Amino acid sequence: MIELTSDPGWELLEEHPLETEFDIVKARQSVRQFAKDAGMGIVDQTRITTAVSELLRNMYMYAGGGIIRIQKGLFDHHQSLIITCLDEGPGIDNVELAMQDGYTSGQGMGYGLPGAKRLVDDFELQSQPGKGTTVRVVKWK
Amino acid sequence: MLVNERKIPIIKIRDFLIVSIQVDMHDRLALQLQTQILEEIARTHARGVLIDISTLEMVDSFIGRVLSGMASMASIMDAAVVIVGMQPAVAITLVELGLEMPGVETALNMELGMEMLEKRVNT
Amino acid sequence: MNETNITNAKQRIEHIEDILSSVAAGDLDLRIESEYEDDLTGIEEAINLLIDDLTHELKKSLKLKAEMEEKLLKIQEQQKTILQQQEDLMELSSPVSKVWENILILPVIGTLDSQRTQVMMENLLQKIVATGCTTAILDITGVPTVDTQVANHLLKTVTAARLLGAECIVSGISPAIAQTIVHLGINLSNILTKATLQDAMIYALRKNEQLINGKVVLNQAINEETI
Numbered sequence: 001m002i003e004l005t006s007d008p009g010w011e012l013l014e015e016h017p018l019e020t021e022f023d024i025v026k027a028r029q030s031v032r033q034f035a036k037d038a039g040m041g042i043v044d045q046t047r048i049t050t051a052v053s054e055l056l057r058n059m060y061m062y063a064g065g066g067i068i069r070i071q072k073g074l075f076d077h078h079q080s081l082i083i084t085c086l087d088e089g090p091g092i093d094n095v096e097l098a099m100q101d102g103y104t105s106g107q108g109m110g111y112g113l114p115g116a117k118r119l120v121d122d123f124e125l126q127s128q129p130g131k132g133t134t135v136r137v138v139k140w141k
Numbered sequence: 142m143l144v145n146e147r148k149i150p151i152i153k154i155r156d157f158l159i160v161s162i163q164v165d166m167h168d169r170l171a172l173q174l175q176t177q178i179l180e181e182i183a184r185t186h187a188r189g190v191l192i193d194i195s196t197l198e199m200v201d202s203f204i205g206r207v208l209s210g211m212a213s214m215a216s217i218m219d220a221a222v223v224i225v226g227m228q229p230a231v232a233i234t235l236v237e238l239g240l241e242m243p244g245v246e247t248a249l250n251m252e253l254g255m256e257m258l259e260k261r262v263n264t
Numbered sequence: 265m266n267e268t269n270i271t272n273a274k275q276r277i278e279h280i281e282d283i284l285s286s287v288a289a290g291d292l293d294l295r296i297e298s299e300y301e302d303d304l305t306g307i308e309e310a311i312n313l314l315i316d317d318l319t320h321e322l323k324k325s326l327k328l329k330a331e332m333e334e335k336l337l338k339i340q341e342q343q344k345t346i347l348q349q350q351e352d353l354m355e356l357s358s359p360v361s362k363v364w365e366n367i368l369i370l371p372v373i374g375t376l377d378s379q380r381t382q383v384m385m386e387n388l389l390q391k392i393v394a395t396g397c398t399t400a401i402l403d404i405t406g407v408p409t410v411d412t413q414v415a416n417h418l419l420k421t422v423t424a425a426r427l428l429g430a431e432c433i434v435s436g437i438s439p440a441i442a443q444t445i446v447h448l449g450i451n452l453s454n455i456l457t458k459a460t461l462q463d464a465m466i467y468a469l470r471k472n473e474q475l476i477n478g479k480v481v482l483n484q485a486i487n488e489e490t491i
Contacts, residue, residue, distance in 0.1 A: 021167040029165065032198065043386055046199055046230040050238065053201040057168065101239060115202055115238040225429070229389035232424035241423050248429035249396050 010073035048139040051116040063089020078140030091129040189258035195226030358384040360391040373406035381417035405436030435464035
């Protein structure tokens with residue numbers, strides 16, 4: 001799996017494999033709870049939960065599953081919730097194209113990645129064909 | 142598929158169907174609900190459907206698409222769909238996501254939604 | 265120098281070393297005591313003086329530090345108050361009021377930045393849901409200019425209101441803002457705009473009249489005006 005550079009000061013809140021559609025529902029419920037605990041407002045809670053839901057669906061559809069990791073800590077001088085989705089799927093051939101509004105290669109409707117990016121404060125994606133994809137989204141208070 | 146998966150109840154009042162979504166749906170459940178409602182429209186000859194989403198804390202692009210798809214499908218079956226009670230945070234997130242759901246009728250609450258359907262059916 | 269002298273000097277130097285290391289470790293109450301009067305005594309006294317000075321300075325800096333910490337706490341508290349007041353002010357600066365059956369008005373005055381527009385948008389949408397009003401008028405007569413971000417937030421508000429089931433009317437767009445919006449290439453054609461707050465109000469009342477059976481609301485308005 002492709003690991004992104006991370007800060008050792010970040011506290012790990014949760015990390016578990018994602019195998020079924022129920023895991024998606026469970027994961028987004030725990031993201032909302034952590035966002036609530038972090039003191040985020042209702043709109044920001046909804047933004048981060050929705051963004052994560054988009055990422056997890058992509059992961060489930062294209063890679064058949066993966067890992068979700070929830071951390072908290074300082075990001076760019078802000079107290080943040082940091083969520084990383086890692087998979088060992090086929091990877092994305094053309095990241096630029098995948099980030100375009102309305103583009104889809106499968107059953108999705110093409111709002112997944114660019115939409116998720118608009119909902120968060122920081123978005124990082126790394127993908128390697130044949131190796132997998134890792135996406136990290138950050139929302140700060 | 143799990144046997145104990147809860148079905149979302151569909152209630153019929155006069156010419157209309159009322160559906161209240163109160164669980165965080167996964168994708169398959171959402172699609173299942175779409176089919177279930179369309180079948181119910183055909184079976185009961187309902188003229189309109191009220192879908193209450195006031196307890197939904199999140200609508201992502203998939204659920205959003207299922208909802209607007211259902212409105213178009215019902216419409217070609219000659220039934221109107223009104224989405225009722227969306228939360229402000231959900232509406233803001235949907236717009237930012239890029240889903241403005243054009244063509245989907247919405248109402249602030251059940252009462253207003255019912256009035257809307259009645260007006261549509263009577264004209 | 266005889267041997268006893270040397271042993272004696274050695275002992276005294278060792279004593280000095282002991283005292284110095286104790287002082288370095290933080291024990292400032294120790295001083296070198298000596299029964300002799302010779303060349304070493306001067307050094308011993310000088311060291312004692314140095315320890316005195318050090319003690320004094322240290323006490324002074326500790327006191328300063330305590331004062332600074334206290335001030336810092338005060339400043340942090342003041343900052344909290346300022347932030348809180350800013351938040352309060354932001355909410356106060358965009359009051360949403362129900363002016364009629366079914367009609368909300370949000371008069372916006374002053375320069376809009378992205379954050380203020382965001383707070384305003386959330387307030388308005390929450391008020392729409394709480395009151396069940398299906399028409400909201402966003403009057404921006406008092407807004408001198410808008411930038412792309414603010415214009416987009418306004419657009420977003422109107423779209424989000426529609427998703428809730430309410431119609432949002434924007435009134436009082438100044439020539440300057442109209443020019444900016446068109447120059448920025450922002451498409452407001454899907455938004456219902458009215459020239460003045462009065463025009464928006466008339467539109468909203470007419471809609472009410474159609475919506476609520478039998479002109480009750482408008483009649484009521486006229487009656488109240490004649491009384």
